[in-house]
Amino acid sequence: MSAREDATKTARQISRAKQRKAGDRSTRLANALMKLPEPAVKKLELEDDLREAVNRARKITALIARRRAERTLAGDLRRFDLVALAAQLAKVHESAxxxxxxxxxxxxxxxxxxxxxxxxxxxxxxxxxxxxxxxxxxxxxxxxxxxxxxxxxxxxxxxxxxxxAPPAEEAAAADEDADDDAGDSDEADADSDKADTDDDRSTR
Structure with missing residues (x-):
């Protein structure tokens, strides 16, 4: 087998491995989306096409038909950013x-x-x-x-x-930080005004 054939075979194997990985991930995500409570689904920031696909699959309640819908959804998911979707699902689960x-x-x-x-x-x-x-x-x-x-x-x-509610100590610390930021801003404005005045004097 030539070096070119080896390279072609390796590239094909890598491509198949990537496809399998994407397929496995989309299958897991589709299963998670089908099981997710409706309020949690509404919290997801989905593209219109993706939300439509998710809602269409979730509407099906018959067991066998629902399994087919889940497989169809898994295929639909491969057109979208699976990493971003997985991150959103993880965040929703953590919040729940x-x-x-x-x-x-x-x-x-x-x-x-x-x-x-x-x-x-x-x-x-x-x-x-x-x-x-x-x-x-x-x-x-x-x-x-x-x-x-x-x-x-x-x-x-x-x-x-x-x-x-945050503990009183945290709330007080947040207020102090806000006051410090405001003070720093006032000082910066004062320094800026002084610099402008000095510039005016130097140009006279």
Whole structure:
């Protein structure tokens, strides 16, 4: 076999390997897109053609037909940037995992605050505020009287918002950074004005 034939064979093998790799990746991504919850799909920044292909495949519910739709979607995906799509999916999955952890944490705090009362609020991230105390008391009364869980839900929403908020130290540091940036900008403007004045004097 000549050197040219060897080179041609090697190039063909490399091309086939790349095609297999792209096929494997598009198959995995198509499977992930078919299983992704609808709210998560809406968060993806997709080209119009790609979103149309994804929506078309996801609309099919019959098992065998859905498998065919997934294979078709895998083929459609090869026309797009698979690396960028994989990165978006990873980001969405990470966000979903964080949201799930947050909700579990909030549920634990709600149970503890209702059972232990304001004493447990001392270690709560937002601290024992008047609003938290009011919500805890309302949720306790609600549990005692057997009313629908409106107050408990309000307490849960409050806990989630507090857990989402940055710690006070981080917020203060962010404010200080903003003040420093503003101060630096003012100093730069003052230096610029002084330089302009000096230039005017030198030209007279």
């Amino acid at each position: 995992n964080l949201d799930t952890e947050l909700l579990h944490l909030a549920e634990g705090w709600r149970t503890r605050l209702i059972e232990e009362g304001i004493a447990a609020a001392a270690s709560f991230p937002g601290g024992p505020t008047d609003e938290l105390t009011r919500l805890i008391d309302a949720a306790k009364r609600e549990r005692t009287t057997g009313r629908p869980p409106g107050a408990a839900r309000a307490l849960f929403r409050h806990i989630v918002e507090e857990l989402k």
